[in-house]
Amino acid sequence: MIKIGLVEDNAQLGQDIRDKLALGGEVTIVWEERDGSSALKAMQLEALPDVVLMDISMPGMDGIEATRLAKEKYPSLKILMLTVMDDEKKLFEALKAGASGYLLKEIRPHLLKNAIDEVLEGSLPLSPSLASMALNYLKGKPKAQESLSPEMGKLSKREQEVLQWLKKGMSVRQIGEQLFISDKTVRKHLEHIYEKLQVHSGKEAIAKGFER
Known part of the structure; x- marks a missing residue:
């Protein structure tokens, strides 16, 4: 079973994500927290999950700051951001903080499970609209010598x-x-x-x- 840590401030949206994961199978949520600070405490007090599903906009410590602090302490931890909006600025802030992927919460259950599998394999899944933003951003940047x-x-x-x-x-x-x-x-x-x-x-x- 793939162990998931869920960070979502909205209880109803948290249940929606649980329902989607239940349809995917082979996934279990080992803990669920409502903000970044409590998520960091859960990581410290309990066994680290395989993947953390991290909300971005939360009261107190948001998901991007929580991701940055978590990656400083646990560099190998996989964190998949979940958001309701395709915000280009938030996308790049999250990736800079160390996120392993960035998805919209409206994602279908089987695609969410696929994204979790891809994160564990080392890929960086992005929702299609966000991937397009990233591509357009990179096209506008001069290419480094490689x-x-x-x-x-x-x-x-x-x-x-x-x-x-x-x-x-x-x-x-x-x-x-x-x-x-x-x-x-x-x-x-x-x-x-x-x-x-x-x-x-x-x-x-x-x-x-x-x-x-």
Whole structure:
């Protein structure tokens, strides 16, 4: 079972998220808190969950500040932001704070479960409208000089292609669609990539495979 920590100040919205996760299966909520401060206490007093679903707008400490503090203390913790609005400023503040993804609360149950799986695999899921914002933002920025790391020589041509698509923010499913291979095959390639590069996540693989 995937252990989830839920941070949501609205009890009804919290129940809605619980209901969605119940439909996805293989997920259990180990604790639920109403603000960032209490969430940090839960992380300290109880076993860390596999993924934290973090609301952004909350009284007291908001989700972005809670994410920043949590990532300082628990760098490997996966935090998936949930919000009711596609706010470009909040998106980049959350990612800068260390969020592992950013979704709208209206997301369908099976897509929420998929996003949780993707976060655990090292991908960075974004709601479609938010992904478009991110792409437009990046298009407006000058590209940094980038070259392949010598470590890339350890990977097969197909593994390099998978890593290239992963670097562009593609999920496992999207990579499979681009390369016309199954999700299972993509995951197997990622396993080989992590093993060859001696890393444990997609972010680490990208950092080791490319040099700026």
